[in-house]
Amino acid sequence: MTSQSVPAGSPPGAAAVFPTRIIDALGQDIADGVLPEGARLTIEGLQQQFGVSRTVVRDCMRVLESMNLIVPKRRIGLVVQGPERWNVYDPRVIRWRLHGPGRADQFRSLTHLRRAVEPVAAALAARHASGAQRLRIAALGEDLRRLGEAGLLEEFLDVDIEFHTLVLEASGNEMFLALREVIAEVLAGRTQQGLMPHNPKEHALQAHEQVAFAIRDGDAAAAEACMESLLAEVSEAID
Amino acid sequence: MTSQSVPAGSPPGAAAVFPTRIIDALGQDIADGVLPEGARLTIEGLQQQFGVSRTVVRDCMRVLESMNLIVPKRRIGLVVQGPERWNVYDPRVIRWRLHGPGRADQFRSLTHLRRAVEPVAAALAARHASGAQRLRIAALGEDLRRLGEAGLLEEFLDVDIEFHTLVLEASGNEMFLALREVIAEVLAGRTQQGLMPHNPKEHALQAHEQVAFAIRDGDAAAAEACMESLLAEVSEAID
DNA sequence: ACACCCGAAAAGGTACTACCTTTGATCTGA
DNA sequence: TCAGATCAAAGGTAGTACCTTTTCGGGTGT
Numbered sequence: 001m002t003s004q005s006v007p008a009g010s011p012p013g014a015a016a017v018f019p020t021r022i023i024d025a026l027g028q029d030i031a032d033g034v035l036p037e038g039a040r041l042t043i044e045g046l047q048q049q050f051g052v053s054r055t056v057v058r059d060c061m062r063v064l065e066s067m068n069l070i071v072p073k074r075r076i077g078l079v080v081q082g083p084e085r086w087n088v089y090d091p092r093v094i095r096w097r098l099h100g101p102g103r104a105d106q107f108r109s110l111t112h113l114r115r116a117v118e119p120v121a122a123a124l125a126a127r128h129a130s131g132a133q134r135l136r137i138a139a140l141g142e143d144l145r146r147l148g149e150a151g152l153l154e155e156f157l158d159v160d161i162e163f164h165t166l167v168l169e170a171s172g173n174e175m176f177l178a179l180r181e182v183i184a185e186v187l188a189g190r191t192q193q194g195l196m197p198h199n200p201k202e203h204a205l206q207a208h209e210q211v212a213f214a215i216r217d218g219d220a221a222a223a224e225a226c227m228e229s230l231l232a233e234v235s236e237a238i239d
Numbered sequence: 240m241t242s243q244s245v246p247a248g249s250p251p252g253a254a255a256v257f258p259t260r261i262i263d264a265l266g267q268d269i270a271d272g273v274l275p276e277g278a279r280l281t282i283e284g285l286q287q288q289f290g291v292s293r294t295v296v297r298d299c300m301r302v303l304e305s306m307n308l309i310v311p312k313r314r315i316g317l318v319v320q321g322p323e324r325w326n327v328y329d330p331r332v333i334r335w336r337l338h339g340p341g342r343a344d345q346f347r348s349l350t351h352l353r354r355a356v357e358p359v360a361a362a363l364a365a366r367h368a369s370g371a372q373r374l375r376i377a378a379l380g381e382d383l384r385r386l387g388e389a390g391l392l393e394e395f396l397d398v399d400i401e402f403h404t405l406v407l408e409a410s411g412n413e414m415f416l417a418l419r420e421v422i423a424e425v426l427a428g429r430t431q432q433g434l435m436p437h438n439p440k441e442h443a444l445q446a447h448e449q450v451a452f453a454i455r456d457g458d459a460a461a462a463e464a465c466m467e468s469l470l471a472e473v474s475e476a477i478d
Numbered sequence: 479a480c481a482c483c484c485g486a487a488a489a490g491g492t493a494c495t496a497c498c499t500t501t502g503a504t505c506t507g508a
Numbered sequence: 509t510c511a512g513a514t515c516a517a518a519g520g521t522a523g524t525a526c527c528t529t530t531t532c533g534g535g536t537g538t
Contacts (some may be wrong), residue, residue: 017520018520018521019520020481028418042489042490043489043490052521052522053521053522053523054418054523054524055294055297055521055522056520056521057298057519058298060492061490062258062298062301062302062305063300063302063304065299065302066302066305066306067305070532072489072490072491073489073490073529073530074488074489074490074491074492074528074529074530074531075487075488075489075490075529075530075532076488076489076531077488077489077490078489078528078529079491083413083415084413087328087329087330087417088413088414088417089325089326089328089414089417090329091326098323103517108412109412109413109414109415110414112359112363112410112412112414112415113356113412113414113415115359116356116359116360116415117352117355117356118356119355120351120354121355123500124351124478127478131505132298135295145446159537171351173347173351173352174322174323174327174348174349175327175349175351176351176352176353176355177323178326178327178328182528196415200446219331234284239363239366256491257491257492259490265529280538281517281518282518283518283520284517291486291492291493292491292492292493292494293493293495294493294494295489295491295492295493297519297520298491300519311518311519312500312501312518312519313500313501313502313503313517313519313520314500314503314517314518314519315501315517315518315519316500316503316517316518316519317518317519375526402497
């Protein structure tokens with residue numbers, strides 16, 4: 001391997017192609033349990049397995065180490081860590097778990113997290129949202145009812161994602177907002193998996209609207225309660 | 240720099256000393272805003288600044304990149320990212336923010352997160368805790384009353400941390416459990432900063448006990464409500 | 479036979495060098 | 509003035525050499 005051998009699919013604009021490939025491959029294997037806790041890797045072995053230089057392998061190992069997926073031990077190699085050590089909020093770890101056998105568990109955990117975070121976020125949004133945010137949220141709430149009643153599931157999903165994202169944003173808490181992508185993935189996943197009824201239930205539509213209006217009107221308690229009610233059904237179906 | 244120059248304080252057991260130092264220094268500067276969004280670094284510059292090789296600098300940059308603190312751009316250098324891009328759940332990012340000017344904001348965010356997560360965790364614990372966990376939690380609840388009434392603040396803190404950690408663990412949700420260290424830091428921080436009254440209030444003692452007993456008795460609704468009540472006071476003092 | 483010590487080897491950590499690739503900036507010519 | 513070609517800066521990758529830590533095994537002494 002003197003120069004090339006960039007394995008075909010190399011997006012030109014992308015910064016660093018090799019690392020991404022290797023990190024994803026190993027991360028996925030660890031998340032899936034293909035590489036179980038205590039499994040040992042070596043830099044040299046990976047070098048040959050992926051056909052890259054030590055430099056690249058080490059970079060990748062640093063990244064996996066920073067997610068607590070592996071820990072390097074001299075004379076031993078790179079030891080795979082158990083799930084309780086992982087940085088389970090790292091978007092990549094979540095994605096790997098969602099793409100493998102751990103999908104159901106990850107969904108359950110994320111749903112609990114939604115049930116915890118979103119009501120509080122709604123309450124904070126009712127207090128801190130800007131004027132424009134309040135209006136937009138209220139408009140989205142009405143859109144949701146229209147799309148839901150019309151049975152336009154895909155459009156409903158898009159607006160639903162925007163709605164929940166905006167609530168997180170309006171909460172003013174960056175730790176809540178950081179969950180937007182993951183929550184969007186949960187919402188999308190429910191639709192894709194057909195976990196949604198063909199027509200969103202009246203209760204859900206009403207709850208969305210109530211949350212939206214409560215936030216618009218600055219009623220924190222109502223926003224929190226209605227968001228709880230909205231999440232209760234989907235949450236209980238999982239426990 | 241041929242061999243040595245390990246700057247004195249090199250813990251022997253610790254794996255890799257250089258990277259830790261550099262990552263911490265830069266991470267802290269970025270978290271503090273000393274290196275604001277858009278600031279540019281170069282590998283060469285850091286090499287000289289820290290007196291280490293390119294290898295080490297690149298390893299560190301990979302770690303910071305994986306936290307979304309920087310993004311490498313060819314011909315430009317390493318560009319510092321804005322706070323909205325950071326992996327705000329990475330324990331190191333949280334620690335850096337807690338150690339600098341962002342401390343108050345980070346505390347506020349974490350308190351909101353506690354208010355969101357802990358009640359749900361308590362409810363889940365009431366449903367899923369093992370027998371041993373239920374007994375232990377109940378015992379800790381009683382200990383807290385005793386220590387609180389006796390005014391033993393330090394011992395109270397230790398038991399309080401164990402209590403909240405155990406609830407997170409008993410919830411069975413690994414994303415909740417992953418917050419244990421951060422939550423422990425918040426609890427400890429409150430005591431250190433003297434934000435706690437010298438004698439924990441009767442209301443807090445009672446709420447702890449009620450949560451503990453509700454979990455022991457498998458009463459999810461009560462556990463959730465009492466945990467909410469417990470967190471309400473500290474939470475409202477912050478908004 | 480057991481315990482201790484020491485040496486060898488394995489594996490990661492660090493340094494250094496050379497070259498490729500990308501990309502912004504500059505310079506030149508129409 | 510603008511478009512295109514050229515240049516150079518900075519990161520990306522490869523490869524090599526050597527240091528340091530750690531484990532294992534064998535040898536030695538009691």
